[in-house]
Amino acid sequence: MENVLSIKGLTKRYGRLTAVNDLSLEVGRGDVFGILGPNGSGKTTTLGILLDVINKTSGEFSWFGQPPTKEVRKRIGAILETPIFYPYLSAVKNLEIVAAIKEAPTANIEPALKKVELFERKDDKFRTYSLGMKQRLSIASALICDPEVMILDEPTNGLDPQGIAEIRELIKRIAAEGKTIILASHLLDEVQKVCTHFCVLKKGSLLYSGSVDEIGAGAVTVEVMADQALDGALKNWTGAKEVKQENGRYVVTLAEDQSAVGLNRYLFEQGLVASHLLTQKKSLEKQFLELLAESENA
């Protein structure tokens, strides 16, 4: 598949501090690519370099197989950190400026505002907007040029749960149109819910890069509860790799090719009835913490 973005050996130093360290990455067309990392891990710096607001120290990157120029940026819709607009201008006027810069038709403004449900407030000044509205306006602004790639940096930062859900829905809708999305976040849950691929950064270095599905393919655990004691039966089951007891529940790590169905059937055959049975895929959060822990030990 064609790469939308490819980065080779990107490095940014601020004096003695290395914010991005020899980073290499590939993002394919149509990916929803999550960049994960704790605060200060170099996510925003990396995106800033890719968008030419921060000067790199060394390394290379290319968009759509071309060297980065302003013409390439006109095909990208991007927001870094907080939404940035002229506070004294209305939403429409702000988007007119964006359209003029991107040489996009002003006819795109209305549908973009409708998509993020801000059309009714289009003539209000930006400074009167709530944080959620500001975030949505920045997504509208990123949509103005009908971009091939969208870059979103912490798009749900500071939003209430409803706002977060709205933004996620919006991202999924946009991704469904086949656009490539690059999403930086420190919220793992968010990345797992919307991304197809992800990478993990720590102190500017790449720890991991792969697809989200691969994570789910790891070991599966099942939580079991019953009125009777189960440890004997569970430990004798050939499908169990490991059995642990936590807060009155048994956590069974399944062997390859096993599922909760098999476990349930086995218990039933033993004359035991489970009152609670919960399959847990290995979450991105666990994977992430493991990766970070590994890097600490390394």
Place this chain on the structure above:
Amino acid sequence: MLRLLRIDLLKLTSYRAFWVLNILYGLLIIGIPSGVIEFLKWLKSIGADFDNFDPMKIPILYFPDIWQNITYVYTLLKIFMAIIVVITISNEFSYKTVRQNIIDGLSRGDFLKSKLATIFLLSLGSSLLVLLTGLITGLIYTPDVSFSEMFDGVEFVFAYFLDLFGFLVFAFLMTILLKRSALTVFILMIYRPVELILIANLPKAIEGIGNYFPLQSMSNMIEVPFPRYIFREIQDYVSLGFVAVSLLWIVLFVYAIYSKLKASDL
């Protein structure tokens, strides 16, 4: 270039402070000649004695004297127009909109050009207003106007344009370096007195270079005209040498702005 000018004007045309400051500056330009007349009337009313000469007959606002007289006074007021430039450009940095502009697809050079285009337009607009004010005032006060006299000395309006444009580009540079609007305006206000003090204290051997300091060389284009009314010899033409020096300074300022923008992380 026109596209870049349009982008910058989109930012400014709905900005109330931009209009308020522009209109105030315009009123200042229009108001000065009538201020001069009122001053002469006042001189007359208190019975100022110029060897029985009527102060109203001093040809301050007569063609062709008017061009050098008013443009000289206007060059002293350019700080007011610089405030507009400082505020609008420092806004781009405090709102971080310059960063978003670049992300959206302007190059740093485009940003510079769009601001220069606006500065050019502001200088051009106020020069046209000066031209118009000069023509109308001259027509009102000059006894026996002849067409050839009207435009004699009109090149001072061009010098005013260059002086204003140069100062606004200097204000642009200061804003880029200092980022904060209040600080920049303060520095711009004290810069000229500081330059004058420096020039006055230059060692004898290198005294001459004082004339080539940035704002001094620009102000040398239009010399103080008023001593001619007490029968002193003055430079009553635009000094082409200093036009060239001023242009050189402007090129240097623009280059400095470009290098600073290029090197900074926004």
